[in-house]
Amino acid sequence: MKIEGVFTFNGPRPVVWSVLRDVNILATAIPGETTLKPISDNEYEGTIKLKIGPVSGLFAGKLTVADEVPPESCTLIIEGKGGAGFAKGTGHIQLIELPDNKTQLKYIGDLGIGGKLASVGQRMIDSVAKSMIKGGFEKLEKEVANRL
Numbered sequence: 317m318k319i320e321g322v323f324t325f326n327g328p329r330p331v332v333w334s335v336l337r338d339v340n341i342l343a344t345a346i347p348g349e350t351t352l353k354p355i356s357d358n359e360y361e362g363t364i365k366l367k368i369g370p371v372s373g374l375f376a377g378k379l380t381v382a383d384e385v386p387p388e389s390c391t392l393i394i395e396g397k398g399g400a401g402f403a404k405g406t407g408h409i410q411l412i413e414l415p416d417n418k419t420q421l422k423y424i425g426d427l428g429i430g431g432k433l434a435s436v437g438q439r440m441i442d443s444v445a446k447s448m449i450k451g452g453f454e455k456l457e458k459e460v461a462n463r464l
Contacts (some may be wrong), residue, residue, distance in 0.1 A: 317438065319407065319445060320424040323453040328436040329411050332419040333387030335371025335459045336409070345452040345459075358382065364396070368444045369436040373400035387411060392425070421453070 325332045335341055339360060343352035352362035358381040365374050377396025384390045389410045396403045407425025414420050429441065 317427045317429070317445075318425070319405075319427055319449070320422075321446075321449065322423075323421045323457075324414065325421065325453075325457055325460050326417070327418045327419060327464055328417050328462060329387045329413045331460055331463050332411055332421065332456075335456055337381075337386075337461065338383045341432065341456065341459050341461075345455040347448050347451055352379070353454075358384070358424075366400075368433065369440045371400050371432050371436050373398045375400075375403070377403070383408075399432075401429060401433030403429045403433070423449075431463075 317401045337350055339354055343350050343362070346352070346364060348365045348367075350362060350364045352360050353394040354360050355378075360379045361377070362379070363376050366372060375398035377394060378434065380393040382393060385400040389408065392407045394403065394405050394407075402408055405425055405427035407423055410422045412422065427445070433441075
């Protein structure tokens with residue numbers, strides 16, 4: 317499944333970057349009961365409780381931040397599994413400075429899923445993913461505002 321989009325933050329690129337790289341903030345921006353803890357400077361492990369249609373469950377996984385070019389871009393690699401299936405994906409994030417102290421975040425990625433999770437259908441998964449991404453960015457936007 318291909319995931320891509322843009323989001324504009326009301327803040328300068330260095331502040332947006334600092335929010336994106338703050339593990340405590342990221343954990344609150346991910347919907348569901350989420351835990352995220354660092355295991356190195358660029359690797360994190362955690363759990364997330366998800367519900368997609370009739371399928372729900374607890375997933376454990378790892379998030380790796382690679383190819384960092386602060387404060388411009390990075391690649392995120394996720395791997396997770398649980399009783400309801402598994403997910404594996406890679407996404408690239410680019411931060412672009414805009415006039416008036418705004419920053420545009422562009423993202424593009426691929427996500428593969430399997431198990432019971434895959435049985436709910438592509439449209440439902442796509443809809444839930446978009447909703448999670450939008451909600452996460454809105455929470456991150458509030459933290460950017462708090463840091464200005």
